[in-house]
Amino acid sequence: MNRHERRRLGVSAVPGISGEKYRSMRRMCGWEGCLEVTEKPPPIPDGWVWLLTYSDPQFVVDFRKIKQPRHDKVLCPTHAKALDDLLKQLSVAAAPSVGSE
Numbered sequence: 001m002n003r004h005e006r007r008r009l010g011v012s013a014v015p016g017i018s019g020e021k022y023r024s025m026r027r028m029c030g031w032e033g034c035l036e037v038t039e040k041p042p043p044i045p046d047g048w049v050w051l052l053t054y055s056d057p058q059f060v061v062d063f064r065k066i067k068q069p070r071h072d073k074v075l076c077p078t079h080a081k082a083l084d085d086l087l088k089q090l091s092v093a094a095a096p097s098v099g100s101e
C-alpha cells in the first residue's frame with residue numbers, strides 16, 4: 001500500500017497511528033544518524049526539503065500514482081545541502097545533444 005492509498009484509507013505508514021494524526025506530526029530528518037526534528041507539523045520550515053524517490057519504470061507526473069516509492073522523507077537544511085552537493089547540478093548533468101561529439 002503506497003502513501004496515497006494509506007491517506008485515502010486514513011491509515012499511516014506507522015502502525016497504530018491514523019493518517020490524520022501522522023500528517024499532523026513533526027518530521028525527523030531522514031538522513032542516517034541525524035536527529036533534527038521540525039519544531040511543528042507541516043508545512044516544513046524554510047530550508048527543509050521533501051525527498052521523494054521512486055522506481056516506477058516511467059516518469060510519474062501525478063505523484064499520487066507512484067507505485068514503487070523508495071523514499072518519502074524530509075531532510076533538514078544541513079542534509080538538504082549535503083544531498084545537493086552529492087548530486088550533479090543540472091547544468092553539468094545535461095546530456096549532449098544527439099549527433100554532437
Ligand SMILES: [Zn+2]
Nearest residue numbers: 029034076079
Ligand atoms: Zn539532517
